[in-house]
Amino acid sequence: MSIKLIASDLDATFLKNDKTFNEVLFQEVLDKLHAQGGQFVVATGNHVQKVRDYFKNFPGQYQLIANNGAEVILDGELMHVWSVSADVPAVVDNLANKYKAELQLGVSFVAANKAFMIVKNPNDEHLDFAKKYFENLTLINSVTEINEPILKVSLVLPRLEYEFMREIKLLLGNKVHVTTSGYGAIDIVNPNVNKANALTYIAETLNVKPSEIMAFGDGLNDLEMLEYVGQPFAMTNSDEELFQHDFARSVTDNDNDGVLKTILEKL
Template sequence: MTIKLIASDLDATFLRDDKTINEPLFREVLQKMNEQKIQFIVATGNHLQKVLEYFRNFEGQYQIIANNGAEVMLNGQIQNVKVVPTAALKNIVAITEKYLNDIAVGLAFTGQSKTYMLKTQAQIGHTFQEASKYFQNLILIDNLEEIVEPVLKATIVLNRHETLYMNDLKSILGNSVHVTTSGYGAIDIVNSEVNKANALAYIAKALNVDESDIMAFGDGLNDMEMLEYVGHPVAMVNSDPELFKHDFDISVANNQDDGVLRTILKSI
């Protein structure tokens, strides 16, 4: 087996349930990967600053696919940025207002430097409290015109009716956006060209690596394109059942027991 790149999702894949990393084991894995000139790529729906926070003790030792592929950080430089069309934002808000009783965490619009949330959405349940834990630069706004930078991703978490909501978005917005879910009610709306596979292909081309020489790990439906793209796809044992319908390898353990790291050690 030839492996030159290893990409991994974060939540319920690389990270433990408490959002921590087994840092000693990760250092061991990185050392073994470095010896074989294999690069590690974080491929996540998380925004860039959150990734940098999780991996603050590993600066310069990995590449990043953030916001489900809306931006890439390659060798420290932000590249391949894809934005949500401005014309779609009002429709996203209008559709969301039909599901106010189903919202767990209200609609957030992520830019490169800040995240914006309508005050009407922030008032729903514990939205502001939960969003403030996740987004470092959260700005409350009265209307969409106050967003002063391109939007990379719109995010919402629903308690129920996720499929209906996603179908409504797709029906009204068509091919102008890509709608995906990482499970657990979390839904991301990104540029129509955005998914983890496309971003990974961008990195692979830049590094002159064939997709057959890439290993990838994932647990959710937003990982599907990436797992289908690479030569060595691995679904977590704790994955969405949909992933088990495909011919993917299965990790040796779940995310809580460092399944990604332990599978890498067995594979390289």
């Protein structure tokens, strides 16, 4: 069975722990893959600019699923976004006021290539970090200043994230999907957002069957994607939960080029 698409998560999967990867080996993988008509897909929770920084030496050589599946970029063009419904930002912002004392910095609203933030607890150190993390960050006073689709609403609420998540689900129900990446960070997205749906969009656009796709992941936000593809690999350093599923294992961990070595063995 020839492989037409190979999709990989970044953090703790494709990237080493120091956020680098073996560029020489990656070029070898790309050359072999492209020679047989295949393509490489980066599938990450990171935003677009962050990915472009990581892959600055490989322009035009990969496709991209960003923000955990909220954005699909094909051949450098934004092809599809899954945004939250228009009333969501105000509801989240309003509830955040109730938790203001515990809230770290404020509430962020991420659009396709920029982000907005309402600061509720000013803190220079947190703000500096946010400016590095979010692409084109604009500080605003009210959600009424946002005039474009929002893909993700994020906030950091140490100690009370589960209470907040319960309340926001009561308020918005199945209008949103609410997740936490731990450490009190909460993401609120369109209920149809996950890496599998984004990868399905790419596969259908490029006329590729799930059986012709290989994918790599290490965490629960990779689960749907791994279940969707014909050749799923869980990293040897994965979240224990992933090992409960019947996925093959990478030949080694993320710090030892596990993704690239597994691909070269299988191609």
